[in-house]
Amino acid sequence: MFRxxxxxxxxxxxxxxxxxAQLTNPAKILSFLTLVEGWDGSLGLALAAAIAVTAIGYRxxxxxxxxxxxRAFPPPDSGEVNARLMLGAxxxxxxxxxxxxxxxxxxxALGFGGPELLGFVAAMFGGAAGYELLERxxxxxxxx
Amino acid sequence: MTEFTxxxxxxxxxxIGLAAVMLMGALGRIAGICGxxxxxxxxxxxxxxxxxxFLAGLIGGPLLYxxxxxxxxxxxxxxxxxxxxxxxxxGFGARLAAGCTSGxxxxxxxxxxxxxxAALGVFLGVGMGVATLLRLAGAG
Numbered sequence: 001m002f003r004x005x006x007x008x009x010x011x012x013x014x015x016x017x018x019x020x021a022q023l024t025n026p027a028k029i030l031s032f033l034t035l036v037e038g039w040d041g042s043l044g045l046a047l048a049a050a051i052a053v054t055a056i057g058y059r060x061x062x063x064x065x066x067x068x069x070x071r072a073f074p075p076p077d078s079g080e081v082n083a084r085l086m087l088g089a090x091x092x093x094x095x096x097x098x099x100x101x102x103x104x105x106x107x108x109a110l111g112f113g114g115p116e117l118l119g120f121v122a123a124m125f126g127g128a129a130g131y132e133l134l135e136r137x138x139x140x141x142x143x144x
Numbered sequence: 145m146t147e148f149t150x151x152x153x154x155x156x157x158x159x160i161g162l163a164a165v166m167l168m169g170a171l172g173r174i175a176g177i178c179g180x181x182x183x184x185x186x187x188x189x190x191x192x193x194x195x196x197x198f199l200a201g202l203i204g205g206p207l208l209y210x211x212x213x214x215x216x217x218x219x220x221x222x223x224x225x226x227x228x229x230x231x232x233x234x235g236f237g238a239r240l241a242a243g244c245t246s247g248x249x250x251x252x253x254x255x256x257x258x259x260x261x262a263a264l265g266v267f268l269g270v271g272m273g274v275a276t277l278l279r280l281a282g283a284g
Binding site: 045062103109 | 207
């Protein structure tokens with residue numbers, strides 16, 4: 001129960017942070033990604049602040065032996081930079097630049113976005129589900 | 145174009161970081177939204193509930209905020225084909241890369257993961273390239 005409450009609280013703080021930074025607004029994200037006159041660097045500052053707080057905060061909580069409601073902290077990401085990572089990140093960037101939304105802002109805006117947002121989240125889910133199907137059929141394992 | 149809002153950007157970003165630290169401290173988990181999103185449905189049984197709880201908070205938090213601060217601006221200009229193909233590319237790409245802007249960009253970079261630095265660089269490079277080209281091509 002405490003696990004669920006703390007997960008929900010973390011989600012709420014995450015969503016409020018996105019809203020305060022106005023990153024639930026696709027126009028705000030596109031103003032950062034579009035490098036023309038009148039460029040709005042706000043998203044870059046929000047990202048930098050998020051990384052700074054996380055980088056320091058992680059090191060503080062890692063001084064504990066284990067998380068409060070779990071057995072262990074995750075091991076470092078030991079994978080390598082490979083074609084799969086680059087291709088996935090490229091596809092992600094393509095959609096991000098075309099629409100001005102990524103998964104966090106899209107879900108955080110669900111309470112007040114319009115039908116276009118619902119369509120976007122459905123398409124995003126379709127893409128993720130397509131990946132799961134391919135992976136379960138192990139069509140992707142040979143590509144790594 | 146929107147106005148530069150450095151103070152709210154820094155404050156909001158700090159809250160996002162705080163949320164990532166809360167999730168690490170309480171559950172020992174990375175706050176990656178795309179993994180949360182598909183994991184809430186596709187993950188092993190015992191791993192679904194906390195993800196669903198996080199997502200419920202992610203939707204509910206902004207609504208609570210809107211009660212006090214008014215409805216946030218929301219302006220989405222992309223065409224329907226862009227929304228459908230862009231959404232699918234993001235969903236598929238984030239799973240293939242095993243992370244999105246939150247998982248790689250915020251959490252992974254904070255863990256000094258080389259994969260996450262590479263992923264964030266590609267997100268930004270391709271995202272800026274595509275957005276800028278679309279604007280120059282006359283879409284805006």
